[in-house]
Amino acid sequence: xxxxxxxxxxxxxxxxxxxxxxxxxxxxxxxxxxxxxxxxxxxxxxxxxxxxxxxxxxxxxxxxxxxxxxxxxxxxxxxxxxxxxxxxxxxxxxxxxxxxxxxxxxxxxxxxxxxxxxxxxxxxxxxxxxxxxxxxxxxxxxxxxxxxxxxxxxxxx
Amino acid sequence: xxxxxxxxxxxxxxxxxxxxxxxxxxxxxxxxxxxxxxxxxxxxxxxxxxxxxxxxxxxxxxxxxxxxxxxxxxxxxxxxxxxxxxxxxxxxxxxxxxxxxxxxxxxxxxxxxxxxxxxxxxxxxxxxxxxxxxxxxxxxxxxxxxxxxxxxxxxxx
DNA sequence: CCGTCACGGTTGAGCTTTCAACAACCTCGA
DNA sequence: TCGAGGTTGTTGAAAGCTCAACCGTGACGG
Numbered sequence: 001x002x003x004x005x006x007x008x009x010x011x012x013x014x015x016x017x018x019x020x021x022x023x024x025x026x027x028x029x030x031x032x033x034x035x036x037x038x039x040x041x042x043x044x045x046x047x048x049x050x051x052x053x054x055x056x057x058x059x060x061x062x063x064x065x066x067x068x069x070x071x072x073x074x075x076x077x078x079x080x081x082x083x084x085x086x087x088x089x090x091x092x093x094x095x096x097x098x099x100x101x102x103x104x105x106x107x108x109x110x111x112x113x114x115x116x117x118x119x120x121x122x123x124x125x126x127x128x129x130x131x132x133x134x135x136x137x138x139x140x141x142x143x144x145x146x147x148x149x150x151x152x153x154x155x156x157x
Numbered sequence: 158x159x160x161x162x163x164x165x166x167x168x169x170x171x172x173x174x175x176x177x178x179x180x181x182x183x184x185x186x187x188x189x190x191x192x193x194x195x196x197x198x199x200x201x202x203x204x205x206x207x208x209x210x211x212x213x214x215x216x217x218x219x220x221x222x223x224x225x226x227x228x229x230x231x232x233x234x235x236x237x238x239x240x241x242x243x244x245x246x247x248x249x250x251x252x253x254x255x256x257x258x259x260x261x262x263x264x265x266x267x268x269x270x271x272x273x274x275x276x277x278x279x280x281x282x283x284x285x286x287x288x289x290x291x292x293x294x295x296x297x298x299x300x301x302x303x304x305x306x307x308x309x310x311x312x313x314x
Numbered sequence: 315c316c317g318t319c320a321c322g323g324t325t326g327a328g329c330t331t332t333c334a335a336c337a338a339c340c341t342c343g344a
Numbered sequence: 345t346c347g348a349g350g351t352t353g354t355t356g357a358a359a360g361c362t363c364a365a366c367c368g369t370g371a372c373g374g
Contacts, residue, residue, distance in 0.1 A: 009277075009278040009281060009282065010281075010282075010285065011281055012281060012284070012285070012289070015294075015297055015298065015301070016285075016289055016297060018301060019297050019300055019301040019304070020284060020288070022301055022304040022305055022308060023288075023300070023304055024207070024230070025230055025308055026304045026307050026308045026311070027184050027188070028229075028230035028231070029230055029308065029311045029312075029313075029314075030307065030311060031184070032230070033311060033312060036332095039332085039333095045359090045360075047360085047361095050181070064322085065322070065323060065324095066321085066322060066323080072185075073181070073182050073185035073186055073189070074185070074361090075361085075362075075363090076322070076323060076324085077323090077324080077325085077361080077362070077363075077364095078360085078361060078362080079323090080323060080324055080325080081324090081325090081360075081361075082360085082361095084324090085359090085360090097322095100321090100322080100369080100370075101368080101369060101370085102321065102322045102323070102368070102369045102370070103321095103322060103323080103369095104322080104323065104324090120166075121166040124166060124167075124168060124169060125166065125167075127169070127177060128167065128169070129310075130307070130310065130311055131177070131180075131307055132169070132173055133310065134306045134307045134309070134310040135303060135306060135307065137172075139299075139302075139303050139306070140172055140173060140176050141172065142296075142299045142300075142303065143176055143180070143299075143300075143303050144172070144175060144176040144179055145296075146292060146296050146299065146300050146303075147176070147179040147180055147183045148179055149291045149292060149296070150183050150187065150287070150288055150291045150292070151179060151182055151183045151186065152291070153286075153287065153290065153291040154183070154186045154187060154190060154287055155186075155190065156186075157186075192362095193362090196362085196363095202329085202330075204330085204331095221352085222352075222353060222354095223351085223352060223353080231331090232331085232332075232333095233352075233353060233354085234331080234332070234333075234334095234353090234354080234355085235330080235331060235332080236353090237353060237354055237355085238330075238331075238354090238355090239330080239331095241354090242329090242330085254352095257339080257340075257351090257352080258338080258339060258340085258352095259338065259339045259340070259351065259352040259353070260339095260351095260352060260353080261352080261353065261354090
């Protein structure tokens with residue numbers, strides 16, 4: 001985090017620099033493309049789709065706000081705003097949690113599930129077209145290992 | 158882009174699915190961390206740092222708005238707003254282009270260059286800490302090849 | 315009990331980004 | 345030379361995100 005070592009900076013070497021530039025460009029374009037596709041076809045940002053997707057995989061289509069935040073790698077504030085928005089569209093509903101009265105449960109509605117099902121095929125097709133079609137099976141494995149290594153070194157949230 | 162094939166969807170298999178989930182989580186956390194670091198230490202979002210960085214590497218510290226948009230993988234509108242903001246802080250200045258009167262040139266000021274130089278060490282340290290320190294030299298090479306393959310299949314802008 | 319502190323969640327302000335519309339300019343062919 | 349169509353850039357509104365402040369609740373030690 002903070003630079004305490006009196007000015008010694010180890011800059012990126014050539015290979016690192018090219019890799020970093022390519023990473024920036026690729027991630028920017030990739031989730032730009034996926035986000036635009038989702039907005040165009042389903043009228044919602046990709047982040048909201050992911051909220052619906054995570055809810056649909058949870059038992060009883062329900063998650064606590066905090067868990068939803070963690071699983072989607074976003075802040076509580078972001079989730080709160082997003083769920084409010086999704087609730088206005090009747091795709092999600094909020095209920096108090098009986099066990100812990102601080103908590104709020106978010107539940108996917110039938111309409112929300114329908115919206116998810118409607119949006120999924122085009123989304124999956126886009127992920128496949130933009131990502132997996134460009135890679136060999138071996139590369140998919142390498143990528144997962146690399147990402148796993150990076151992720152495990154990354155501070156949580 | 159559009160799904161025209163009458164309902165046949167090829168879903169992601171197990172390995173693809175895990176890779177995709179890990180990619181989402183890793184990129185979200187990684188540029189969340191880098192963005193927060195930049196905002197905290199330099200008072201600007203990472204995207205603005207990248208604008209300054211690209212200008213600093215251009216001849217005469219100057220780029221046309223369109224070229225700046227392309228090199229940073231962002232829309233013209235985004236660049237226009239961002240440069241306006243940076244101009245208010247006197248880190249960039251805008252000039253009309255003599256060759257083509259439609260164009261606007263963005264030029265990095267001395268103050269902007271100073272801000273960039275001040276922000277660079279902590280940024281590079283963060284990139285190293287969060288990304289490259291987790292990877293072997295071989296993995297860095299694999300990652301670059303994988304990203305290159307994905308990028309080349311991705312529609313421009 | 316009671317006070318303190320951590321946890322879960324929401325809110326509003328400010329900033330960034332997107333989208334669509336627009337204006338100015340260039341190019342090129344009729 | 346004129347006009348159509350493409351390029352370059354800006355703008356304003358709407359939407360999403362971040363940040364800090366805040367409230368209500370649980371947990372825990374005295």
